Amino acid sequence: HFFVGVNVFAIGISFVWLSANSYHITSTDWIGGVAALIHALTVAEIALLVLLYYMVKDARDAMRKSNDMKKFAANLSKSKGFAEVDGLTVEEFGWLSADEDDDASPLFWTNGDVSSDVAADGKMLTKAEEAVATKLAKLAKSVDPQVAESLLVKADVCRFEGLREYVYLVLNFFAFYGYAACILVYYFQNEEAQPSFMRTVLLHLPNADADWLGNAVGDFMWTVEPIVILGSPLVAQSITKDARKKEKVA
Structure with missing residues (x-):
């Protein structure tokens, strides 16, 4: 989807400042300083909010497809034709x-x-x-009996993909929450003037602690997500291999 790609691209651009912050470059005025970092982070948060919606949508679609494939496979296996x-x-x-x-x-x-x-x-x-x-x-x-069996394997893989999307959703939700805390702390630096709901969002932590914890949570979640992305094909392959082993045993 073009719209999804635009949001992913926006997050990618914001990583220029996020990466620079890791090397303390934003402490200087070379690329706009801390203000530019917060602006980039805000853009990433807006784009991520859109992607969270699509993660829910993709997860539900994958789970629905898995269930439909299982029902279809059951219908195929009921009779010869x-x-x-x-x-x-x-x-x-x-x-x-x-x-x-x-x-x-x-x-x-x-x-x-x-x-x-x-x-x-x-x-x-x-x-x-x-x-x-x-x-x-x-x-x-x-109907070849192997067709129904193959569909069941594909349904299991599809179900795994749906569950993986939910994992993405959880990881990115906490990343969104963590980085949002950093933005709030920047714009509301006076702790005494912060509204009560904001203090609740920041877990009643001092600004410095909320900023550190939010950044740490966001970085951790966006470190785990690539590991899940890289590891998911191996899990999908293992599902297929296990099914093939069962077929050989049978």
């Missing part, structure tokens, strides 16, 4: 065609595989239509 082939949705057909050549998919154009030759595009579309018709006819007669 899929009786509800006429009611097959585009998404369900995509699950069945995910491991196949894109040329046989009715959605091959979504990959940008569009030529300037109208005749060539027409042939590709005809080929895709024939492939879809053949696959649906085959599906109505018989």
